[in-house]
Amino acid sequence: GAVVSQHPSWVICKSGTSVKIECRSLDFQATTMFWYRQFPKQSLMLMATSNEGSKATYEQGVEKDKFLINHASLTLSTLTVTSAHPEDSSFYICSATQRQGRNSPLHFGNGTRLTVT
């Protein structure tokens, strides 16, 4: 149980275009979803926290107008990279938790490799 599906697993796009990444909780309702990015040989960096039905909370230094997050339902959150540039190329990973609380386990998607040419 507790499966998180992330789609697409990889995407190549041209500079200036927008890319949408989906994160779905398949067998549970996710009250909170998190979006991370990971550069090669670096740790995961939290970009934003999204709660169903409310605006996402972005970490310091993350442009909310560039990385649009929508959490329209308890099973789906999307991250849209707008006007992508080569420096946005990275590995994006989402995670979801099915209940609130400090020790709620996190379930991760398999990530999306974004390459901007």
Next chain:
Amino acid sequence: KQEVTQIPAALSVPEGENLVLNCSFTDSAIYNLQWFRQDPGKGLTSLLLIQSSQREQTSGRLNASLDKSSGRSTLYIAASQPGDSATYLCAAPPGGSEKLVFGKGTKLTVNP
């Protein structure tokens, strides 16, 4: 601000060996500490979650310990197997927060 450091960055061992991965964190007012496994190009798999009131957690051949006062955690892997080869990540939230701060990981290679 929470900072999480993992040592070593990489480790190569022969199959069957017992090994220890180390994690240190600067803010000891944590709710919990978690260990994850990441295979190349993949997401994370949760291995163990140690609550702040606990000293250790065990799952199969894995045992994780937590010493909040010294800001350290260790992941012990017994009788390592080639299938254990992966990057192991330690993560801890800053005090008073639920958001996880990750270390850079230890890349483990178990040679047959």
